[in-house]
Amino acid sequence: MSDSFFTPVSGMDLPRFAGVPTFMRLPHLTLDDPRSSDVDVGIIGIPWDSGTTNRPGPRHGPRQLRDMSTMIRAQNGATNVRPFEALNCADLGDVGPNPADIQDSMDRITAFYADVKAKNITPLTAGGDHLSSLPVLRALAADSPVGMIHFDSHTDLFHSYFGGTMYTHGTPFRRAVEEGLLDPKRVVQIGIRGTAYDTEDLDFAESVGIRIIRIEELFERGIASVMAEARDIVGDQNTYLSYDIDFVDPTFAPGTGTPEVGGPNSFQALQVVRELAGVNIIGADLVEVSPPFDTSGGTAFLGVSIMFEMLCILAGNRQR
Amino acid sequence: MSDSFFTPVSGMDLPRFAGVPTFMRLPHLTLDDPRSSDVDVGIIGIPWDSGTTNRPGPRHGPRQLRDMSTMIRAQNGATNVRPFEALNCADLGDVGPNPADIQDSMDRITAFYADVKAKNITPLTAGGDHLSSLPVLRALAADSPVGMIHFDSHTDLFHSYFGGTMYTHGTPFRRAVEEGLLDPKRVVQIGIRGTAYDTEDLDFAESVGIRIIRIEELFERGIASVMAEARDIVGDQNTYLSYDIDFVDPTFAPGTGTPEVGGPNSFQALQVVRELAGVNIIGADLVEVSPPFDTSGGTAFLGVSIMFEMLCILAGNRQR
């Protein structure tokens, strides 16, 4: 049973549109607050999009995700999990990026997550563009490579962009494999689709053993079958969960920079996460929510709904 | 065959973007107009949202539903029903609410619908938030309790909000059961989903015999199976039909105050109504359309498309 300090504000006490918007109406703590040592899961924003090669905006993601997250209540209607009772959850604030310096920003992020890890807090990240995952992995997988379940319409496995630029949102997992942060044989990428420059990313994936499940295969085999395979691939060792909102069809999630039509609907977007029960998740992220391309906030609301499902998975796996 | 006075204006005579927008381009009558005694189905707006606990806006619903309804033509393409030939339909205008007094507003609504009932007009209501259904039921079920088929992502069966407030859009059907307006054993709620405060509503439903079909069950069993069960539950006695637009996935219906992701698509939104042929419907409503959250009007267009399906069901059941 969690500590009552960590109970979110109820909509019955304070209407859901009211109050300072922290993630899921949880208490906002900084890492130097003494209560941070009691936190099991820390929700963290990375308001950063310097790795974006196409349309920008994910720097605004954490703000809008917090805003929409006050619509989330205490209990998962589908699975009956009550994550805030199972775990001490808190909003740990945003990592402050340097919008005009990519390397400095990555260093700041890695340093922040190293602290999080040192406190034995499982981080649930609200991005930020997908390059965010790299500095996070540098902290979480500093000791040994981890597996990864990755929902996306792109592999993000490219070598470089624009004539040799190594750090963009299209390259994080290439770097992570090269740096020994990911064990490619324990990596599965689900939902890949859309037009492609070439097959350089796919060739790399094949060469190192990353399993790619395209959208056509997902729709044909069904979610249960594909997710069973995904669970097999990562096994019971440490696994990172990375969810690019552009995995979802852009009609359901227009607020993103590099949409690809023909993706899953919102029910499927939740289902794939529900199928992760039992996976040994040591950190998760939801990235590429770009509010300027979604003034209705629907993308962010779907995003936090997905984050709540992630939290319920963590609650099932790590109860106090 | 209906009276030609009640024939909607054709888009071939006057383009569909033209003219004063009444519901489905029908004549606008007030209840004291002598022709109102010839009306079979009256479409009525309840521009009211004082029961809203979250995001407001349904007070603007009837206006935008009328606007988009001029896109509706004479014949149901799927079922070939021509409702305006089968029945005399009219736009009976809006019930004038008191935006700053909930009890006064409920009294005004009940009085209006008592007149409608007295004239033997079947009301098809455009809400308004879901509290609207309660004063309508007070008029329609004044003599004896009715059954209800209820599409929604929420049960609206809570006891109270904000420390004891009994009348909100989250409580109408709790009140309706308590007041003997609904026969709970003849009530079925379909599409329930999303996060929950607690299970107080579900416990009440179980205790009185209301059947709840969650979205997972709807998707798993399919619409035909679930709707067959729904028809069985209400049987052939008087039944009210209440359709909260948030039953539909918020990507298809963003213009609503309390969306829950992971719902039916627009085809399914129509299908569930088409499955109601033969049910003894004595009144129906489409509620919670909130135009300020849907500037495109897509939610209202879906809403009136659903209302047209309702009208076709009524036309099948009650021909002159």
Next chain:
Amino acid sequence: MSDSFFTPVSGMDLPRFAGVPTFMRLPHLTLDDPRSSDVDVGIIGIPWDSGTTNRPGPRHGPRQLRDMSTMIRAQNGATNVRPFEALNCADLGDVGPNPADIQDSMDRITAFYADVKAKNITPLTAGGDHLSSLPVLRALAADSPVGMIHFDSHTDLFHSYFGGTMYTHGTPFRRAVEEGLLDPKRVVQIGIRGTAYDTEDLDFAESVGIRIIRIEELFERGIASVMAEARDIVGDQNTYLSYDIDFVDPTFAPGTGTPEVGGPNSFQALQVVRELAGVNIIGADLVEVSPPFDTSGGTAFLGVSIMFEMLCILAGNRQR
């Protein structure tokens, strides 16, 4: 010089789009936090719009005003005032309203502001609809009536609405005069315009000695002349400042429920506040910002820019 605890986060340290959005990036305190006794000016949200007779939405005002307020920096470029150095400022959170009970909500607000007053904190309020000002005045003017400088396109002096409803956003100052909270001879209303139902409000104003300055007079005489008169009217006694965002032309402030065209521009919107230096302001509000009618956030940004000017006036008057 203020306490460094109360220094807002700088955009140089954390980019302005980052972080949990409190008002002007100030610390968020509740009234039971011991540090609240050091607060000079408390910024408070009233997320409430039950008094709205027309288009709703101000319940969302405080949330969006907080969001846009992170664009505000430390120094007033026009007057060189640095309010956060002059005063200890804090975000005191929102008063929790009861969206479905007007009287209960007013009682909650009055109780909250009585606490604020008891702690000798000057409240700067982000509404909420204009009815919010009444329960605030009940706390602040509990002992003796105050004067008021009121910017608005409406007088809000009507007796009642909808056949006798006494509490709406069109009646707060009628009630405040009746309840002895306002000294009508020390009240001036500036910017009145638009179409009118009748002259019942103007007749009342004349009968009790409230000075009304229509927009035509404001534009003809100029802001300096009109504001000099306003300062004379309120003199050096306790004065409340109430600013309805619909004072400003709706092109500059579309996000409001009852716009009237032909108002001041954004420069003039700031100028009128800058002319208040030296007025003995014991509380101020900025009301009627309705985010659903302004998806760009421009209205809220103008709103917080006005609130910053108010804060600078308070800083000039009350330095630690």
Next chain:
Amino acid sequence: MSDSFFTPVSGMDLPRFAGVPTFMRLPHLTLDDPRSSDVDVGIIGIPWDSGTTNRPGPRHGPRQLRDMSTMIRAQNGATNVRPFEALNCADLGDVGPNPADIQDSMDRITAFYADVKAKNITPLTAGGDHLSSLPVLRALAADSPVGMIHFDSHTDLFHSYFGGTMYTHGTPFRRAVEEGLLDPKRVVQIGIRGTAYDTEDLDFAESVGIRIIRIEELFERGIASVMAEARDIVGDQNTYLSYDIDFVDPTFAPGTGTPEVGGPNSFQALQVVRELAGVNIIGADLVEVSPPFDTSGGTAFLGVSIMFEMLCILAGNRQR
């Protein structure tokens, strides 16, 4: 004193967002209704934009103007005129255009306005693109040419478009002069600005004696001076008033097809009409409101505010 049948619905009786939206909440009559013989001013929509050479949309103008017009109350706050008491006003509905046949549409419009004129009703038109004015003038000026006060950023005096097309929204007044509907010496065009193809329109104006007052002259001399000259130009004979919403700066009126930056603000937009007291106006129009380019409805609200000022001028000139 007007007939109570023609009194608009009050917002005190029915909130302004409620009810079927007729123009200014007036009764909706067709010309074959016997009560139409009692009408002094008829407000008429022309939902037509086939003459548009640039961005379309004015076909939707009357619908949105009606919608926003329910925000208009009974009395002009600036001039104290109460037009609905001075005159019998009614919504005469829309002229049904043929969207795919320009000549047919013009014939329909002229026929409708000939009926209006025959009933001695002064028409106040909500367009529609500016070509609408030509068929209206064909009816109103059938017997003898009229003068015109014309607010616009364009002269609409071109000979033809696209290699010889004579009927577009850039040519109506060239045709009207050629057809003897306008007396060019009694025509004044105010607000002209923006980039130009060439000076063919200006050369024509000069050759026939039309007075053109560019925006620079309007701003330099001021509205009072310019409008005094305008009143002199038209004198006391029959005069048509034509107001293209693109006269106003596009920030205040974005919902239009051919905007030109650098125009009057909303206060000035009303002022120019108020200066028309005493002019012998035999018909007026407000054209080129294009709702698809203004989802907020602000353009339409400004448009109906202008129409209300026109109505007040008519009420001053023609009291029952």
Next chain:
Amino acid sequence: MSDSFFTPVSGMDLPRFAGVPTFMRLPHLTLDDPRSSDVDVGIIGIPWDSGTTNRPGPRHGPRQLRDMSTMIRAQNGATNVRPFEALNCADLGDVGPNPADIQDSMDRITAFYADVKAKNITPLTAGGDHLSSLPVLRALAADSPVGMIHFDSHTDLFHSYFGGTMYTHGTPFRRAVEEGLLDPKRVVQIGIRGTAYDTEDLDFAESVGIRIIRIEELFERGIASVMAEARDIVGDQNTYLSYDIDFVDPTFAPGTGTPEVGGPNSFQALQVVRELAGVNIIGADLVEVSPPFDTSGGTAFLGVSIMFEMLCILAGNRQR
């Protein structure tokens, strides 16, 4: 292998948001450019909507489709086709319509496509409203009637509108059958749905042998089965492909003038085209994209994604 002159600009060289937006970043040629004789497939815009009977806007379609098309890359991820290597593709610019003269516009379009055909270029058209298809067919089927696969929610087979108007976007294929441009026995229409005026179009279809597959049949049988039948119907002779974006559900494609709810999703929107491999397509169009009703650009992005699938079909059939 195509000529390198015809290779689109890569997003790796120039980011996809940069540069003058031609269709799919191809070279822009006019028909009098000598290089046009090397073109295999020419993408052509028809910025025209004079045939629209309902909401306008497709005149803006080509502009926004070009804009969004710069998000398309070189390779089809699902089928691995690289169309720009298989064929010489170019942007041939827009046919200049006369917005105020339907007959003149149709003549201009037919003349342009006659030139295209004379140069042995296969045209891929971005409309424009659906009337555009008629003048295109007059050029392409000048010698002998062609078959047609037609995706739409409407048949566009009506005789006339508004009392006898023969040329609107609801009549092109009636005219095309009458003019001997289409062989009705080789025409299949897929996706038909929504409310209907009457059955005049269906009666005509039946009388001449056009096969209509309603949306209910498409969903029940599945895409593979239906498309197999479609391929049988057109056989291996010359076939035109016409795709109205309103075939797709309006939530996925809101930017269109006459939406009908309950249609295919974006994955299915692509699937139906992928099933056309091997069909002898001599020209294709994607029509009725109306940007003013879709400010997000999502409809146009789906539209160009569909056009890319069409191009891949052409590339499979006609390799250099």
Next chain:
Amino acid sequence: MSDSFFTPVSGMDLPRFAGVPTFMRLPHLTLDDPRSSDVDVGIIGIPWDSGTTNRPGPRHGPRQLRDMSTMIRAQNGATNVRPFEALNCADLGDVGPNPADIQDSMDRITAFYADVKAKNITPLTAGGDHLSSLPVLRALAADSPVGMIHFDSHTDLFHSYFGGTMYTHGTPFRRAVEEGLLDPKRVVQIGIRGTAYDTEDLDFAESVGIRIIRIEELFERGIASVMAEARDIVGDQNTYLSYDIDFVDPTFAPGTGTPEVGGPNSFQALQVVRELAGVNIIGADLVEVSPPFDTSGGTAFLGVSIMFEMLCILAGNRQR
């Protein structure tokens, strides 16, 4: 008289919404096209926003500015200048930035503009964020420092951001002075306003002799007086013109990243440029247009209207 090759497409020949959108419908040339040697003024896009410290988006500026620029015609209505007859103008395309590498991007820009300068082409730039001006000045002022007239609400004279980052859109002119590109005594900044971090920028300006004219001074003295002083400051030597769209009030130009309320209106936005006749302008830019924050396109339309005024100034100064 200019070469007819460089004549923009007329809206009379091709409607303004049609065609591939180049800047002002001019021919699109690359610098290696032989005709580039005949160009007098080249309009160039810099689709880049890596220097943005706040809200992103100017990378999309050139695309939307091109789109809206097709609304510009041949002649300046206010000054009668016909710039395309006076000068050979062309769209020189976009400089390809590297979105993930600031230094690389600056080098690419400087190299491009060095070529432009070598060809004796005067560049008119469409940004891009304000950091763009620095690499442009490195090319144009390579030989000797230039003066500058700078319209903005910010000085962009800060030393560094985020703990030492030297290259952001808040620092370009500090760097330009340090690098000897600008002669500070010949620099004037007009329109400065809004809240400030501190006075470090103003202190620097004072220390080097840059003249700052705040918005209050501009409004008080009037545009004619201020611009006369500006002309005196720069004298008749080489002068760069830099116009940040946030100089204009954000209601008129919402599409920008760091708005400050209380600025000039759209008429004044043009006026200040018209006052530059005779100034020896060797290059000009219009920066910080951020389309994601202005879906209506109004900001871009104002932006290109300003660019057209710039072009007319250049045409007055440099006629062939």
